[in-house]
Amino acid sequence: MEHGKEVLASLRGVYKRYGALAALDGVDLDLHAGQVLALLGPNGAGKSTTIGLLLGLLRADAGQVRLFGDDPQQLSARRNIGVMLQEAQLPETLTVAELLRLSASYYPMPRAVDECAALVGIEDLLQRRYGRLSGGQQRRVQFAVAICGRPRLLFLDEPTVGLDLPARQRLWATVRTLVGEGTAVVLTTHYLEEAEQLADRICVMLRGQVVSDGSVAALRARVLVRAVRCQSQLDVAQVGRWPGVRQAQREGDRLHLACDQVEAVVRRLLAADPDLSALEVKPAGLEEAFYDLTHPHAQAA
Template sequence: MTVLARATEVSRRYGDVLALDRVSLDIRAGELVGLLGPNGAGKSTLINLFVGLRRPTSGTVELLGGSPQDPLVRQGIGVTPQETGLPEALRVGEIVDFVSAHYPHRADKGELLERFGLQDLVKRQIGGLSGGQRRRLAVALAFAGEPRVVFLDEPTTGLDVEARRALWDGVRSFHEQGGTIVLTSHYLEEIEALARRVIVVGHGRVLADDTVTAIRDVVGTRRVSLTAAELPELPGVLGSEREDGRVHLLTADPDRLVVELVRSGTPFSGLEIRPTSLEEAFLAITSKETADV
């Protein structure tokens, strides 16, 4: 598959802070890539390097076969940063026209607004939009120039559930038509819902890079849930919590745990064993990395 963006041994420093530490990765045509990581992990720095807003301290970054610093190259991408400011006096339709005019190829305005649920707001002044409507507009503008690859940095921050799902539909629609998307998010269910490939970033490094299923498997843990008044000390328990009368145990060896539970004679019911969620995998990966540093 064609590589649209590439980072090779990229490091980025801000004074004494090492934001990225020798990161190498490729973004290929047709991918929907999710970047996960805690605050300060280096996700936004990586996006900024790819879109030409920052330069690497060392290493190289390529975009669409050229340099991210080249304005002509950047005409092939769309970007929504974490924070955007739009002229409040302009109407929604006017700002779409204004942004689209900067690109040689333009998305159909009506289709673009409909994709992100903004078709009824075309004559509304931006100053009269809600925070969620402004955010959806900011994301829609990233698709105005029919880009080959779109970078979305925390695209659904501040949106309610309904607005987030509407935005997800717009992102999926672009991807299903062959578009390439890289997005960062703190909402782990968002990555599970959208991404086909997940890159976990922590301490400025890539900790994991694979499918959602494979990320879970990297951790190698299972979640054992059951109802019990009390539990004895059981082998191999990596973490536990009690919620709504049920006990949830994380373990790398669920078979052994259940055997020892039965042998103990402890009464229990409603036993369930399932793979870890992406959230549990993410926490385990970052916790392990912190312990190894």
């Protein structure tokens, strides 16, 4: 079956409650081979519960969860996944090479240690003890551990937290290589530019439901918000209260606005600040679209 078409994992009509809290409320979701799915949403939206169900760590109250056509708690299904969690506890006394060999031993057709190290760019760390590495180096090793088993489905939870820009870009390049080989990737990240860089699909969750599922372009297209940027000394808090302004932020001498009444806001900006300059109006980026979907006014709508 063609990459991008084959469904490797799915949720169908899934419900999950924690007491009175509905963590998932009838969620349907497919994960496709050769595709990066960015799972986004504010805290409490249901992302962690969704991943916990797919990893076999949780049981659904109702609905069906399938991993490679099987129950996610079956070992045969879990041998086809790799996981990089936001926090990981690995044996600190082992060298990186020992960690990779140990992790690879759990999989039927793992990558060789040297191949895995070269793919991630940690050849120089192989003989060093894990506990003596910096936080960024440990993050890179955790990524290597996640992919050493040649997973068909890879879960990445905030993978670039603690990484500098070159290491982040190297991880992105490796993810693209894996996707080109047919691996499916589920990415959770608070760096929206990371989702924009990597994801083929953006799935936005809110209060236990999927409120948007499609490409970055499709997500932008479904909102009326536009990004307005300019150089101005106007008070950002005051501008944020203007009609038509959804969000207002300042970076140095620049204002960054998300607006749904662009013409009216631009006229008011020019009238309020005769010295305003470097005015830009752009279609909504992922940040503006995400804000529009998850902000309280959108929820009410």
